[in-house]
Each structure stands twice: as structure tokens, then as C-alpha cells.
Amino acid sequence: MEDRHVSLPSFNQLFGLSDPVNRAYFAVFDGHGGVDAARYAAVHVHTNAARQPELPTDPEGALREAFRRTDQMFLRKAKRERLQSGTTGVCALIAGATLHVAWLGDSQVILVQQGQVVKLMEPHRPERQDEKARIEALGGFVSHMDCWRVNGTLAVSRAIGDVFQKPYVSGEADAASRALTGSEDYLLLACDGFFDVVPHQEVVGLVQSHLTRQQGSGLRVAEELVAAARERGSHDNITVMVVFLRDPQELREGGNQGEGDPQAEGRRQDLPSSLPEPETQAPPRS
DSSP, X not given: OOEEEEEEXXXXXXXXXXXXXXXXXXXXEEEESSSHHHXXXXXXXXXXXXXXXXXXXXXXXXXXXXXXXXXXXXXXXXXXXXXXXXXXXXXXXXXXXXXXXXXXXXXXEEEEETTEEEEOOOOOOTTSHHHHHHHHHTXXXXXXXXXXXXXXXXXXXXXXXXXXXXXXXXXXXXXXXXXXXXOEEEEEEEOHHHHTTSOHHHHHHXXXXXXXXXXXXXXXXXXXXXXXXXXXXXXXXXXXXXXXXXXXXXXXXXXXXXXXXXXXXXXXXXXXXXXXXXXXXXXXXX
């Protein structure tokens, strides 16, 4: 199992941030070639973000810089210790009433609002025309060997680590932001082991079916989503994290008007405005 995930519903408390903006951070890292890069990213990306002086004024920039610095730090470690692993990553930072996301590679986050999937990002894959052009401009190539790969090896075009594939596999993250209105249902973060077999539009039905059967309880919803991916033939590592932004009981009953009180399955925390830990499931490799 080379995936790692992070759930920090009390981000400010962890880092001693005293400004009035409440923050919560969630992330999924999908390692390859070993677990070292994913383990390292799961410790350092949020730490580097918290250290950025621009975090209060430019959260997107702070997240991009956090990924970049984590990549640089891990590359030094990899050269020193002869590590060859890498990791994709996706994170969501809820700061007050704004959602900020950043990502490298093909791990993804989607937002579900009033029962509809809202696309937040475009994953980095070698077959994307802009990624292919960037790689070729650096002297690399993209070829198809059971799937599209960078220099005939990696199936992702951006990642932390992968020391022997730099600069073709970039450590520069993308980021995006979206205002939250209180009508959002939940966030779902997952690696490609899930999204390769479960289309975005099918997530809503799977989650709704779980809530109906469990009488509005969000407990074990991520475990059920992982099981759905395995049943559909995924043999990759699978990690899924669901962050409820509204009461799951309200979602089960089909309510469409949120109260602006983000919630997640699990214990309660004093966050924006009460954000407990999400439901997460990451089973071992098949």
C-alpha cells in the first residue's frame, strides 16, 4: 500500500495560527515506486503551506509553493538515500467560506453541490496536449504502452519525487479556488485507483444509496466507495476520503438548502464552522 492521506480539521490549532479565518486541510497522496514519497508528502505539504507568509492573502499561491518546496526537499533526500519513488497528490484547504484545491498528477477532488458534481480541476496526465507539449519541449517524449507514459515509464506527468524523471515529470502544482455558499453537500478526494473505474457522475448515486441504507449515517461511506471500485475491477491502491459539508441526514432526506455549517463524518471539531474528521478508507493493494 503506497497511498497516504491527511485529515487536519483543526489546521489553525495545529500550527498556532491566530488570525480569525478558520481552516481545515484534507489530502490524498498516491505513491508509486515505493511509499517514501507519499509518506514524505503527507508530512510536509501542509507544514510547508502553514509556513508560507502568503497563506492568509494568497492561499492558492501558498499551496503551490508548498508542493514545490516539498518536491525540492524530497529530491534532495532521494539523491542522498538513493530513493526512486514518487507520488501524486491532491489537497483541499477550507479557509473560512472559500475552498482552495491544489494538485499534482491524477489524484482528484470533486465537489458535490445540491446533488450535482462540480468539477474543480483537470488531472495531469501525459496525454493532455499541454502536458505533452511541455514534456517534448524539454526533450522528453510521451508514448503509449498499455497507457500513455512519460519517456515510456510513468503514467503521470507531474509528481513529487521521481528523481530520475525530472524535469519531464514536473513538481509544479496547479491550484484553484471556489467560494462556498452553504449549499454544498460534500467533497470527495481519491486516487486514480478509484476514479479510473468510477466516473464522477456515478459518485452521487453511490453516496446517496449508502445514506439511504444507513438511515443518513455517513459512517463507512468511503469504505463502500472503495468496495465499489474493487468490484469494478480496480487492482490499484484505492484511497477515498469524503468530507461532508452538510449533515448527511439532511442529504438523505433530499434537502437542497444548506445552513452554511460544514460537517464531516466522524467526531465534531470547532472548525468552519464545525468540521469533524471525514470518512476515509484506504485498503491494501489487491
